[in-house]
Structures are given as C-alpha cells and as structure tokens.
Amino acid sequence: MNAPINIAGLLKKTKDVFNFHGGVHLPEHKAQSNQLPIGQLPLPDQLVLPLRQHIGNMPKVKVAVGDHVLKGQLIAEAEGSVSAAIHAPTSGTIAAIADAVLPHPSGLPDRCITITPDGNDTWIERHPQDWRKGDVNTLVNSLRLSGIVGLGGAAFPTQIKLRSNRSPIHTLVINAAECEPYITCDDMLMRERYDQVVHGIEVAQRLLGAKNIMIGIEDNKPEAVKAMQAAVENTDIQVKVVPTVYPSGDARRLVYLVLGKEVPQNKRSTEFGVQVFNVATVLALYRYFEFGEPAISRIVSMTGNVNQAQNFEVLFGTPLRHLVKAAGGAKADTSHYIMGGPMMGFNLPSEDVPITKAANCIIAASSTLFEPPPPAMPCIRCSRCADACPVSLQPQELYWFAKSDNFEKAQDYNLFDCIECGACSYVCPSDIPLVQYYRYAKSEVIALDKAQEAADLARERNEFRLARIEREKQERTAKHAARAQGAKAAKVAGNSDSKPAATDKQAAIAAAIARAKAQKETDSAAPKNTTEMSAATKAEIAETDSRRVAAGLTEEKSPAADNDKQAKIVAAIARAKAQKEDVSKVSVSGDDKTTKPVVDADRQAKIDAAIKQAKVAKAEAGKEKTSGNNDGQLMVDADKQAKIDAAIKRAKAAKSAALTAKNKEDN
Numbered sequence: 001m002n003a004p005i006n007i008a009g010l011l012k013k014t015k016d017v018f019n020f021h022g023g024v025h026l027p028e029h030k031a032q033s034n035q036l037p038i039g040q041l042p043l044p045d046q047l048v049l050p051l052r053q054h055i056g057n058m059p060k061v062k063v064a065v066g067d068h069v070l071k072g073q074l075i076a077e078a079e080g081s082v083s084a085a086i087h088a089p090t091s092g093t094i095a096a097i098a099d100a101v102l103p104h105p106s107g108l109p110d111r112c113i114t115i116t117p118d119g120n121d122t123w124i125e126r127h128p129q130d131w132r133k134g135d136v137n138t139l140v141n142s143l144r145l146s147g148i149v150g151l152g153g154a155a156f157p158t159q160i161k162l163r164s165n166r167s168p169i170h171t172l173v174i175n176a177a178e179c180e181p182y183i184t185c186d187d188m189l190m191r192e193r194y195d196q197v198v199h200g201i202e203v204a205q206r207l208l209g210a211k212n213i214m215i216g217i218e219d220n221k222p223e224a225v226k227a228m229q230a231a232v233e234n235t236d237i238q239v240k241v242v243p244t245v246y247p248s249g250d251a252r253r254l255v256y257l258v259l260g261k262e263v264p265q266n267k268r269s270t271e272f273g274v275q276v277f278n279v280a281t282v283l284a285l286y287r288y289f290e291f292g293e294p295a296i297s298r299i300v301s302m303t304g305n306v307n308q309a310q311n312f313e314v315l316f317g318t319p320l321r322h323l324v325k326a327a328g329g330a331k332a333d334t335s336h337y338i339m340g341g342p343m344m345g346f347n348l349p350s351e352d353v354p355i356t357k358a359a360n361c362i363i364a365a366s367s368t369l370f371e372p373p374p375p376a377m378p379c380i381r382c383s384r385c386a387d388a389c390p391v392s393l394q395p396q397e398l399y400w401f402a403k404s405d406n407f408e409k410a411q412d413y414n415l416f417d418c419i420e421c422g423a424c425s426y427v428c429p430s431d432i433p434l435v436q437y438y439r440y441a442k443s444e445v446i447a448l449d450k451a452q453e454a455a456d457l458a459r460e461r462n463e464f465r466l467a468r469i470e471r472e473k474q475e476r477t478a479k480h481a482a483r484a485q486g487a488k489a490a491k492v493a494g495n496s497d498s499k500p501a502a503t504d505k506q507a508a509i510a511a512a513i514a515r516a517k518a519q520k521e522t523d524s525a526a527p528k529n530t531t532e533m534s535a536a537t538k539a540e541i542a543e544t545d546s547r548r549v550a551a552g553l554t555e556e557k558s559p560a561a562d563n564d565k566q567a568k569i570v571a572a573i574a575r576a577k578a579q580k581e582d583v584s585k586v587s588v589s590g591d592d593k594t595t596k597p598v599v600d601a602d603r604q605a606k607i608d609a610a611i612k613q614a615k616v617a618k619a620e621a622g623k624e625k626t627s628g629n630n631d632g633q634l635m636v637d638a639d640k641q642a643k644i645d646a647a648i649k650r651a652k653a654a655k656s657a658a659l660t661a662k663n664k665e666d667n
Contacts, residue, residue, distance in 0.1 A: 018260040022390040023245035033309040034184040047317030056082030085147040089315035091122040107349035126292030147295040152278030155358040172210040179249035180341025185299040190224035194231040200282030265417040302327040304363035338363040377430040385424035395424040402441035
C-alpha cells in the first residue's frame, strides 16, 4: 500500500482555481472499484454492436451476414457530417444484422450487427501515422475512419471537435474530474497509463494548435494527481487540482474552475478559444495514430451491488451479463442496473444489453444502495435548490411553470440552460423530482417547436407553390405575347417582300371581273333576238286566228276570249321553237359569247309588218269584245282577209329563207 498523499500540499502547488456557484458534495463510493488494477475480459460468445453508439447519423453497414471479419475491420462507415464508424472488436463471422435491445432509457430495439468470435482475435493490417510531422488536415480527416467519440459519456464524434475550420484554439483543457459517485475509470486510466495519456494530449495539442494545456483533476484522486504531475514534469502541461464538488466534471464548470472564464449557455467554449477533451478520448487518439488501432474498446467501472467491483477493459458489443460475471456476479438483492453515475445515469432494460462507447460505468443497484424515493411533498420555497444550482437558475419557479404547463414562462426563466445535473433534486427537503419536471417541459417545448416548424414548412411550401403557379402563368402569357409579336413582325416582313405577287394577283382579279361583265352583256343581248323572233311567231299566230275567224268557227263561249287564250298558247309554243332555233344558230357560228342570229333587212321588214298586222287584229278583236256583240259571229271583209293571207305567206317565206341559210352554213 502506498504512503498517504498530502492533498493539502498538492492544492498549494496549484494556483488560479476558481469556484463556481452552487454544486453539492456527494458520497463518493469510489473506493469500491479503484482498489484493483484494470482487468481484461475473456472473449464472449457473441458481440452485439449497435449502430447508434454516438451523437449523429447512423453509420452505413459495409458487411453482410456470413462475412468473415478481422479485428479492427471497418464494418459500418460514418454517414454524413456528424457520425462515427463502427469496427469489429475481434475476428469472427457476421451472424446477424437485425434489431436488438439497446442500452437506452426507452428500452426499444434498434439495428445492430452481431459477430460470433472465432477465438483467434486476428488483427487487420494496421497503418500507424506520424502524428508529430504529418499534415494536420490529413490527420484530422483520417479520424473519420477511426470511430473515436467522446468517451466521457457524451459520445460526440471527435473529428468534429478537431476540424481546422473552427475558431482558433489557444487552450486545451483535459477533463479528468470524474465528479459522479462510483465512477473510477478515468482515475485508474491515469494511474496505470499516464504516459499514453500525455502522448494523447500532445496529439490533440498538435491537431488543434493549442499553446496552453491544463488537466483538471478533483482532489479526491490523489494517486492520479501524483502520476500525472510526474508524467508532465518536463512539459508545458499544467495539472490543476480542483475541489471535489459535483458537477465539476461538466465542461463549462471545469473551464471556469481552471480558467475563471464563464461560457454562456448559448455559446460554445471554442468560440472563446478553448476546447475540452476527456482523458480517455485523448488516449484513444494516441493509440489510433501511434498503433493504427480504431476505437474497439474502453475502460468500464463495474461497481455497486457486485461481489468484486473493478474496472475492466471491455470490447464494444460485450453483453452486460458477461461483464457482471467477470465482477464476481451480482448479489442476490440486485434489482436493476444503472448505466452512468447515480445522478445523471439511467436504468438499463436488462442484462442482455451490450456495452457501448458511452458506457463509462455500470452500477448494480439494489434497494439498500438506492432507497426508493419517498412521496413528493409540496414545495416550501426554501430556495435550497437555487443555492445548489450550478447554472444560477430558479428551480422552484421552473417547477411551478412546468407543472402548470406554462412552457412559455419556463423558457423566459431559461429552462434550456438547465444541465439536468440533479443537484436541485438531491437537496430538496420535499423530495420533489425536479429534474423530471424539467425534462418533461423541455420535451413538450421541443415537440411544440417541431410542430410549429412543420407548419411553417407546410406554409412555405404552399406559398412557394402559389408563387410557382403565378410565375408559370406569367411566363405563359409572356410566351404568347412574344409569339404573337413575332407572327405580326413576320407578316409585315412578308407583305413587304410579296408586293409584286400581290400586284399580279390583283391584275388577275380585275381580268376575271372584266370577263364576267362581258358574259353578262352577252346574256342580256340574247333575249332581244328572242324577242325579235317571237314577233314573227306572233304574226303567224295572228294569221292563224284570222283564218279561223273567217272560216266561221263558232262555239258556245265568247270567240274573243277563245282567240285570246289560243293566241297565248300558240305564242308560248312559238317562243320555245324560236329559242331552240336561236341556240342552234349560235352553236353553228362557233362563238358562244358574241355571235347573234343572222337576219337580213328584208326579213326584218317582213317581221315588223306581221307584228303590226297582229296588233291591228288584236285591237279589232278587243273592240268586238267591248261592243257587246253576242251573236257569236265576226264580220271580216275581203280586203282584210287578203292582207292576212299575204302576211302568212311572207312569214312562211321568211321561215323558208332562214332554213335555207342554215343548211348552207352546215354544208
């Protein structure tokens, strides 16, 4: 057993340590698990590797069932900007890729890769990197394949914290406070592997470009303080011993303890040039660059209601049952298991859950170690919660607002500044589970914000849709207007180019109109000839009627009326014949438009005489009708009869002459 270490002397060697507001001193229970060295576990029968072992996106599976893998082989690749890779902790065969129960407060299953070890523990070919001289950007980018995350419990991908595009970092703070009771994994790591821890700090210093390095260790770890002080004796690294006050392990509280700088809740420490790493995380960085080993294991404290509490180096995916067995098994009165510390940890659903990257401590709990909480009593407004709050909030006011669902007022009192450390619940004399109320209020606010965000997104999409419809409508209108304008311009250009063609067309139309007028004049001239021919026919009819009268034709009806009717019938027949003869003469002449019947002067004179005689006969017949002569006889003298006969002969002679002329033309 080592000689006792003078803590007061160690504290005197440190300077510039600042105390934050609030905090509580809890029963430590650390001596249970820090009395034995770090143990090694035998290989389990199966390793179950959840894909969700970190903050960020789930990695992409790179293997299939039945594949044989080697120790350290990449089996799930980081997906997206915030993600971490998963590697095979040992060599073996992929037995399943399916849902399994996770170490999570919900107890719900999620996608896991199950490996059946082959017992050989065969490594892949490893590729160490020269972290002392290598390019910083190349080294940082390679960390995406390392699978290293924050091993203090947050499990944030480490490559994100080392990106060179962040704000310049001048100070690196190593978190070795380990403030929660029962947890001793960091304490044992610094005791046994202090040299690797220092090399890991040097790796992080080079990648960040930090000039100042400080290690914050609580004063309840004297062996670790002594080991680290000896390890950094010839370096610029400072070891600062801080008072054991919960929650000094919170990153913002530790920054204030060692630097005296308070980081606002809505800011990050990197904005002030300060970066914080857990002591186990920097050791993982060293082993990755120095030996080419990805993140496949971590130190876990197995303590509480077990027969032999101890720290073990555990492969990721090891079933909890296997770890409990290595610690001598759980005692009979063990009721459940807690992952993390008693203040901020959570109950595990069963012993079958696997160990993940965030599992720094497993506590076997029983009713003797953790008594059931008594019934909550009304708040007496004693303000002890406000005195203990390390963030200087008003927990009692937040409790009232959360209980009454007045979430807006709770936010006004900085609800989301609460780090859920549980100090207020620990000191509450009324045993009110204050942290549960704050978690409830936060979850409701987040749900309301998500609903509002979804509604805003839906409204924006609808507005965008309406704007798109209006834009498309305007585009169509503009296209139609442009098309119409183009057609108009083309028409104007075509008219200017086709003026000669238009002139020719106009001339053709004028010629057609002229031909139509000529045709109309020809058609109007033809009826005149017909009229002239009809006059001869009328004369013949008149002579016929005279002969009938001279012959003494008598009927019961009036002779004048019969003569008039008969004359009309004969005149119609004669007109039809004359038209037929007229058409024949026109066809023989060979000119359909301008040819007229050939009639000589003698024939025309004879026709005129016959027409006059017919008119005279018709007039005399009319006189007889009006005279009222009803005796049925008509008196005609011999001279008149002779004239009628002479007219008939002349008509026949004219007709005969016309036929003779026609025959000559035909021959």
